[in-house]
Amino acid sequence: MNENGNRLELPASIAVRDLAQRIEKSPIEIIKKLMTNGVMATINQPVDFDTAAIVVAEYGFEAIPETVVEVATEEAGEVPLWRQMIAGEDASQLTARPPVVTILGHVDHGKTSLLDAIRQTNVAAGETGGITQHIGAYQVELKGRTITFLDTPGHAAFTAMRARGAQGADIVVLVVAADDGVMPQTREAIAHAKAARVPIVVALNKVDRPNANPERVKQQLAELELVPDDWGGQTLVVPVSARQKQGIGDLLEGVLLVADNADIRANPNGKVIGTIIEGELDKSKGVVATLLVQNGTLQAGDIVVAGTAYGRLKAMNDYRGKPIKKAGPSTPALVMGLSDVPSAGDVFEVVGSDREAREIVTGRTDAIKKKAQERKKVSLEDLFSAYEKGEAKSLSLVLKADVQGSLEPILGELEKLGKGEIAINVLYSETGNIGENDVMLASASKAIILGFSVQAEVPARRLAEVEGVDIRLYDIIYRLTEDVEKALKGMLAPEFEEKRLGRAQVLKVFGISKVGKIAGCRVLEGELRRNAKVRLKRGADIVFEGEMSSLKHEKDDVREARTGFECGVGFKNFHDIEPGDMIECYVLEKSE
Numbered sequence: 050m051n052e053n054g055n056r057l058e059l060p061a062s063i064a065v066r067d068l069a070q071r072i073e074k075s076p077i078e079i080i081k082k083l084m085t086n087g088v089m090a091t092i093n094q095p096v097d098f099d100t101a102a103i104v105v106a107e108y109g110f111e112a113i114p115e116t117v118v119e120v121a122t123e124e125a126g127e128v129p130l131w132r133q134m135i136a137g138e139d140a141s142q143l144t145a146r147p148p149v150v151t152i153l154g155h156v157d158h159g160k161t162s163l164l165d166a167i168r169q170t171n172v173a174a175g176e177t178g179g180i181t182q183h184i185g186a187y188q189v190e191l192k193g194r195t196i197t198f199l200d201t202p203g204h205a206a207f208t209a210m211r212a213r214g215a216q217g218a219d220i221v222v223l224v225v226a227a228d229d230g231v232m233p234q235t236r237e238a239i240a241h242a243k244a245a246r247v248p249i250v251v252a253l254n255k256v257d258r259p260n261a262n263p264e265r266v267k268q269q270l271a272e273l274e275l276v277p278d279d280w281g282g283q284t285l286v287v288p289v290s291a292r293q294k295q296g297i298g299d300l301l302e303g304v305l306l307v308a309d310n311a312d313i314r315a316n317p318n319g320k321v322i323g324t325i326i327e328g329e330l331d332k333s334k335g336v337v338a339t340l341l342v343q344n345g346t347l348q349a350g351d352i353v354v355a356g357t358a359y360g361r362l363k364a365m366n367d368y369r370g371k372p373i374k375k376a377g378p379s380t381p382a383l384v385m386g387l388s389d390v391p392s393a394g395d396v397f398e399v400v401g402s403d404r405e406a407r408e409i410v411t412g413r414t415d416a417i418k419k420k421a422q423e424r425k426k427v428s429l430e431d432l433f434s435a436y437e438k439g440e441a442k443s444l445s446l447v448l449k450a451d452v453q454g455s456l457e458p459i460l461g462e463l464e465k466l467g468k469g470e471i472a473i474n475v476l477y478s479e480t481g482n483i484g485e486n487d488v489m490l491a492s493a494s495k496a497i498i499l500g501f502s503v504q505a506e507v508p509a510r511r512l513a514e515v516e517g518v519d520i521r522l523y524d525i526i527y528r529l530t531e532d533v534e535k536a537l538k539g540m541l542a543p544e545f546e547e548k549r550l551g552r553a554q555v556l557k558v559f560g561i562s563k564v565g566k567i568a569g570c571r572v573l574e575g576e577l578r579r580n581a582k583v584r585l586k587r588g589a590d591i592v593f594e595g596e597m598s599s600l601k602h603e604k605d606d607v608r609e610a611r612t613g614f615e616c617g618v619g620f621k622n623f624h625d626i627e628p629g630d631m632i633e634c635y636v637l638e639k640s641e
């Protein structure tokens with residue numbers, strides 16, 4: 050417990066259950082207190098610091114913000130892609146180019162509204178009467194300077210780009226609603242931006258709302274190492290209202306200021322290279338794609354290779370739909386003429402001839418096939434050998450746990466372990482099941498996902514399979530930290546393979562007081578073994594994976610139950626069982 054006299058350290062958000070535990074009260078009592086304060090919350094629901102502070106004050110505690118456990122983040126040394134793109138250019142030829150900005154933030158915090166507000170207030174409406182089509186990017190002018198905005202809000206696009214090693218954006222505008230504050234996707238966005246080494250400007254949106262609380266949001270940001278400039282920090286936090294179109298000019302000025310510090314440059318006469326923003330097949334026009342030029346100048350008629358697509362550019366338009374002949378650095382261009390639909394995030398380049406383009410594409414197609422065959426997971430088992438070969442200096446982790454109260458001790462332990470030769474870099478830690486976004490983030494940063502008392506959702510498992518991401522689930526903290534410790538010392542046993550022991554079907558579910566739910570089942574094949582692992586499936590979905598808490602035949606505890614027998618199975622910390630569910634029982638054996 051973090052008590053100091055009657056002071057109580059509390060995190061930015063805490064589940065009701067954990068809050069109750071910290072002040073040694075029953076969760077029901079806390080829920081009632083919250084209700085009298087007008088907050089309806091369930092036992093697992095997180096409440097923010099201010100709310101928790103009011104509750105604990107009623108028990109005589111003074112809440113103070115918890116000191117955040119900082120796990121080193123400096124090691125993840127990714128260089129933004131555009132810097133790699135200009136690495137071969139003669140430094141004397143580099144000139145400043147417009148910054149490319151992407152907008153990230155929690156759902157409903159106003160990403161789309163902000164993109165619209167910026168578009169409406171600052172795009173030179175001019176001859177075409179504003180933008181009528183969306184091509185995935187647009188440009189605005191401010192004081193004679195240009196800013197390019199990627200108009201594909203949401204993490205999926207940004208993460209997909211990073212996952213492919215590409216990086217279109219130079220600056221992230223992080224939208225945080227002033228009435229809602231930092232939320233899980235806000236943290237996720239920060240983790241992405243930090244991992245990609247892209248600077249952040251915060252748009253503190255919805256300041257027009259009566260319940261807006263900018264100071265609270267700044268406090269939350271400061272806790273996440275984004276200390277606002279007016280608090281003496283480095284992060285520009287600009288109050289805006291996308292709805293009332295207020296503060297937009299200030300935000301754009303902020304972006305330009307950050308851009309000036311980031312020294313964003315390119316050689317307009319150099320090698321033509323950039324990133325695919327969008328691509329689609331249009332029924333009448335064929336393949337249309339939005340290309341963001343990052344170095345050199347793209348010209349109509351150029352031969353372009355993008356991933357495994359190539360072709361001579363037949364037509365080129367700007368973001369307003371106006372035909373253009375040239376597109377310099379940071380310019381988005383809508384092009385036609387590619388053989389195939391390229392993927393967002395693919396890097397494109399201009400080559401000298403059709404033949405050269407074909408050769409590159411054939412080479413790439415072969416390489417993709419080969420890579421698919423020999424794809425190897427970034428696994429905890431491989432960590433130490435990678436370290437010995439000089440390939441890994443740090444272990445990147447994504448940590449998911451059931452409640453805030455579990456995250457903190459784990460982070461604390463990991464911090465201690467990361468003080469050795471191999472540093473530990475926790476990219477992101479949050480409560481909740483492991484989802485696709487977690488896998489994307491892990492894949493992009495070659496991280497391993499550790500789950501504590503959580504499940505990996507089915508789409509996340511599938512994606513992890515494809516991306517070669519190692520997901521490890523634990524329900525005892527020391528097992529988790531022990532595995533990490535062993536991996537850091539090269540002592541982790543080699544990978545295990547699953548050996549199926551048997552299968553049983555749940556026929557009936559019994560509720561037993563104090564114990565919870567028991568599955569009454571029949572073994573259909575093989576056997577269920579008490580100390581083996583089990584997986585509970587509902588149709589194709591895996592609803593639980595872990596251990597049994599009991600295996601009984603009639604009233605007796607048994608070590609195994611064979612084909613044809615009926616038995617009662619209890620699952621450790623899991624009670625959501627339904628008749629018809631299938632139980633798979635397996636052991637993990639060392640693979641050769």
Ligand code: GDP
Nearest residue numbers: 155156157158159160161162254255290291292
């Ligand atoms: P997104 O999910 O982040 O793209 O959020 P949206 O742009 O769709 O906005 C979510 C909701 O918040 C919509 O109902 C918007 O009208 C509203 N909203 C966005 N910006 C503001 C703002 O500055 N002030 C107010 N009051 N509402 C806003």
